Amino acid sequence: MTLQHDGFSPYVIAQAVAQGLLVRVRRVWVALPGADRELVSAARDGVVLSCITQARRLGLWVLREPEYHVAVSPHGRGGTPDGIVVHWADAVVPRHPDALVDPVENVLALVAACQPHEAAMTIWESALRQGLVERAALMRLPLPRRARRILERAVPFAGSGLETLFSIRLRWLRVRILPQIWILGHRVDFLIGERLVVQIDGGHHVGSQRTSDIAHDAALMAAGYHVIRLSYEQIIDDWPTVQDMIARAVAAGLHLAA
Structure with a gap:
């Protein structure tokens, strides 16, 4: 048209x-x-790309996307093709009749309703960190209850979804865990207590970056810090071992100043 x-x-x-x-x-x-094949499919089916599918397209930190997620388009009641999750919830921000993708605010609201808490939080914090949304603007919207609860807890400081997961999963520990702290001229992912540093490696920790990381680890340890370095696979695939490692380090007092 x-x-x-x-x-x-x-x-x-x-x-x-x-x-x-x-x-x-x-x-x-x-x-x-x-x-774009995804946009063509959305136009064909009379839907808009939303939830974790549009979050992924926006470059947000999506842990898994086993199925396409769409919302009903305002310019026609879309069908329900096999293998696609269709969201029928009202839009927080009105969609343009020609839209094929949801506004980020609608994406986040559907993520909050659809995804487990950890997965939803990684996407919300990614959106805040990248500046795609502002907390104050979100607070003024008629967000559903679950989305508002996530907004109250989400922070823009985590460097990646891995760091969001780490923070969420260790809240029970009841020790101070500070993200993205500068120590000895470099940023560390987490400082637990006064002396326990946790670094989480993503895919970019190779080559010269890896060399720099090793040098900084050595400087931290020489200055009296204890350093634990974790990988993507450890956080995602072997969390019980990671949790046990951190808990034992805290029990041994490695987070305390000498």
């Missing part, structure tokens, strides 16, 4: 489709050849 509003007649559009310049997606939808 946008093309017609811009002055292109149905005949001209049909000719462009016949010549292969456009592809007919749906009765009032056309696309360029090679257009």
